Amino acid sequence: MASAEQQPRPLKVLIVGAGIAGLTAALGLRKNGHEVTLFERSQLARETGAAIHLAPNCHGILRRLGVLPETFGANPVQGMTTYDGNGNITVDVDLRQSLLIWQHPWMLAHRVRLHEELKRQATTAEGEGTPAVLKTSSCVASVDPDTATVTLEDGSSFSGDLVLGADGVSSVTRKFVTQQDIKPFDSGKSAFRFMIPVAQIRANPATEKFVQRDGYMRIWIDKDRRLVMYPCSDNTMMNFVAIHPSELSASKGEGWNRAATKEMLLDVFSAFDPAVRALLEMADTSSLKVWTLLDMDRIPTWHRGRVALVGDAAHPFLPHQGQGGGIAIEDAASICVLFPRDTPVEEIPERLALYEKIRDERAHKVQELTRMAGMDPTDANRGSFRMMEFRDYNFGHDEWHHSTHMLRKHLWSRHGPVRLRAPLSFGPMPSPRQDHFGRAIPAHDSxxxxxxxxxxxxxxxxxxxxxxxxxxxxxxxxxxxxxxxxxxxxxxxxxxxxxxxxxxxxxxxxxxxxxxxxxxxxxxxxxxxxxxxxxxxxxxxxxxxxxxxxxxxxxxxxxx
The missing domain is CATH 2.40.400.10 (Acetoacetate decarboxylase-like)
Structure with missing residues (x-):
């Protein structure tokens, strides 16, 4: 029997960024028995934004980790209505029956509530494993992929076994992984974002019709701009994303925090249906922000040494399919599967290479479908966006199952060709010649x-x-x-x-x-x-x- 010194020890994992991707990874790795420290540049580590789609492909991962969206006010999607700019209905569909094919419901959640629940479960003294340590006001200056060392702007440094760069679209970690200064760029579109209480919309005769059915997403599309509205917080708050050409809302600031005015919002959507403008009139100026929609070229690699990127640090998403957060959660799930409790330190680089192999194609395909979904409608491209086909690809995936299977295949393949017997579905089986990983069994003791x-x-x-x-x-x-x-x-x-x-x-x-x-x-x-x-x-x-x-x-x- 192996001695205690020979037993794999918990990994020391350093995560740069405590957003949704970073906290999801922290929660899963904590449950795996690893020691996790998060470095968050902001003071409160409070996720900004308004609402988030929890589509079936990421909802199931959250549930597996013990994060139940219905407990913090997420509500299921019930249907969808689309309009042209003049308010004419182009599509009106009840989705309740068609969505039953997915194991987990398509939910709409308040982004801050999701972030708070992930943070609570990752850092609380309760639960499985050692609580993750969250260091706020910790701005990372550099990352060393060879030594898995994170250095902060104040000069302090921390070393571990594995570093995850979950520091978002403006990632610091990215350049130390890619060895290139790859930065996101303006996609040409920006978005006003704000929330309005459903009760306020219902109280106005001009807008009451938009909240008669719970769980409905509504989208107005007209030439080069569109307005997306959907409920969250148990159908009590309505989230708005008003997408438009960036030059129409140019102002000071960057990222999610650029200031905006109601006059600017109303001017950009002045040609829309009067009922829509009545909705926009309800926006609270004090919380009205405009967000530059950033895109980025495909990076050459997601990992280097003992450092890997997850979420927007690897692949920033435009909002047009509501999959950015979901794909980030998938990335985190893959990391959690590939680094179980007994992972040897020396295998970290090859596991990170496997992580990139698993995630690269899917993440970038969903990213490309998202770009297509956000194209301005023209006669030439009107038929190119096949919503149901794209939805099926996005929703019909479980990264936990997929990464588990890929890890098993990887472990089998490391020992050369394996011998298989029926049933083939379960891979190599123990026999006189091999163990369940396909490793040859020595016969010298027999x-x-x-x-x-x-x-x-x-x-x-x-x-x-x-x-x-x-x-x-x-x-x-x-x-x-x-x-x-x-x-x-x-x-x-x-x-x-x-x-x-x-x-x-x-x-x-x-x-x-x-x-x-x-x-x-x-x-x-x-x-x-x-x-x-x-x-x-x-x-x-x-x-x-x-x-x-x-x-x-x-x-x-x-x-x-």
């Missing part, structure tokens, strides 16, 4: 006793035992040799120290002619009768050996 009888027999009869005309004897004649062998196997590791017996018949001097004319010469095994069913099954399916079950009795009469 022991055996063999009794052999070599005999001469009729070649013409033995030839009838060959399975096809491709088999034949090397030498001419009607006499051939065979061996009858009985073996007792003991102290076998794969049987917990047990053993079994077999009797086999080998015919010697046989050649097999292959389809290409090549020849293989050796002894042909006619049958192997074994006293252990598992040995029979594994030998048949993994090696193709002609085995059958048979009780083999051996009587030891001692010395004569």
């Amino acid at each position: 022991a055996f006793t063999t009794c052999s009888v070599r005999l001469r027999s009729s070649a013409t009869y033995l030839r009838t035992l060959f399975p096809s005309p491709a088999f034949g004897f090397v030498a001419p004649g009607t006499v051939a040799e065979a061996t009858l062998r009985c073996t007792e196997l003991r102290d076998m590791r794969w049987l917990g120290g047990g053993g079994y017996r077999f009797v086999g018949l080998w015919v010697h001097g046989v050649q097999y002619v292959k389809k290409d004319g090549g020849r293989v010469v050796g002894s042909f095994l006619v049958v192997l009768m074994e006293s252990l069913a598992d040995a029979v099954t594994t030998g048949r399916e993994e090696l193709g050996m002609p085995k059958v079950f048979c009780d083999v009795g051996i009587e030891d009469q001692g010395a004569v």
Whole structure:
């Protein structure tokens, strides 16, 4: 049995950024038994924003981690209505029945409530594992991928085993991973964001019609701008995202915190339906912000050494499908799966390479579909956005299951080709030749006793035992040799120290002619009768050996 010093220890994980991606990773890694420290540049580590989509692909991950959206006011999507700029309905669909195909509901949540719940569960003294440590007002200046060291702007440094860059679209970690100064750029669009109480909308006769049905998303689309409205907080608050060309709302500030005025908002959407403008009139100027929608070129790598990027640090998302937060949660889930409790420190770089292999294609495909969803409608592209097809790709994925399967395949492949037997769905199975990871089982600890009888027999009869005309004897004649062998196997590791017996018949001097004319010469095994069913099954399916079950009795009469 391995000593305590040989047992894998918990990893020391440093996470740059305590947003949704960072806290999700912290929660999962804590549950895995690792020691997690988060470095958040802001003072309160309070997530900004308004509302967030918790689509089926990320909702299931949250539930697996014990984060239940309905407990902090998330409400399910019930339907969708779209309009043109003049207020004419273009689509009105009840989604309740069609969404039943997904295991987890499509939910709409207040972003701050989700962030608070993730932070609470990651850092509370209650729950599984050691609570994560959250260091606020901790601005990271540099990250060393070789030593997994994080250095703050005040000069203090922290070293660990693994560093995750979850520091968002303006990531500091990114340049230390990519070795390039890759920065996001203005996509050409910005968005006003604000929330209005549903009760206030209901009290206005001009807007009351927009809140008659709970759980409905409403979208107004007109040329180069659109307004998206959907409920959260148990259908008591309505979230608004008003997307428009960036030059129409240019102002001081950056990111989520640029100041905006109601006059600016109303001016940008002045051509919209009067009922829509009545909605916009309700915006609270004190909380009205305008957000530059940033995009970024694909980065060359997500990881370097013992550092990896997650969420917007790796792939900033535009808001047009509501998948940015969901894909960040998927990234975090993949990390949690790939770094279970017993992960050896020396395997961190190869696990991070596997993480990028798992996540890169999907994240960037959803990112590209999001760009397509946000295109201004024209006659040329009107049919290019296939909403249901895109939705099915986005929703029909469970990263926890996917990463679990990919990790298993990775562990199997590290030991060379593995032997498989039915059922193939579960990968390699323990057998005399390998363990459940496909690692070869050494046989030097086992022991055996063999009794052999070599005999001469009729070649013409033995030839009838060959399975096809491709088999034949090397030498001419009607006499051939065979061996009858009985073996007792003991102290076998794969049987917990047990053993079994077999009797086999080998015919010697046989050649097999292959389809290409090549020849293989050796002894042909006619049958192997074994006293252990598992040995029979594994030998048949993994090696193709002609085995059958048979009780083999051996009587030891001692010395004569």
